[in-house]
Amino acid sequence: RKEVEQDPGPFNVPEGATVAFNCTYSNSASQSFFWYRQDCRKEPKLLMSVYSSGNEDGRFTAQLNRASQYISLLIRDSKLSDSATYLCVVNTGGFKTIFGAGTRLFVKA
């Protein structure tokens, strides 16, 4: 089993749609959780941290379920500029940061 698993997609959605990405992780001792965004041929960049209480940043909402070892990202009112690959990232403490393979999103006009 992979340490961090994501649906690879691609997700093809129209502008204005709501889209949700899911991620599961295997290490119950994981401590920190993130969503990163990676544009084509660019480095990954932090989108948002994920907390147990859930957190929201504009159109983006992230949730963490420690009991189920599950992380989600919800994007509302999708924009063309949201097209990218979204990486689920888990830190197990110390130097171990594990990146999921990513979910590709295409937002179309």
Next chain:
Amino acid sequence: SQTIHQWPATLVQPVGSPLSLECTVEGTSNPNLYWYRQAAGRGLQLLFYSVGIGQISSEVPQNLSASRPQDRQFILSSKKLLLSDSGFYLCACPRKSGTDNEQFFGPGTRLTVL
């Protein structure tokens, strides 16, 4: 604020040739530094990390090596490249983000081995 420089940005090398990729960090001192590789359509794979000058830990066996000759310099090398070494190589260091430490990446080096 932290900045990571990587060069070259793009590299095309023949199989069997040597490799040297450089990463330098500004805006922080004594950082932990990381080398990742992202193969086409794959996730990021941690190759090496370093907690200080001369201190290197390898995460996966391979024909690559890393060195840290200075506090803010991290070098990835190979004596003989393989086709499977092709990929996007990213240097990273932790950066404070709220209460967490995010992995902050340099712009990367895209390596094609022919």
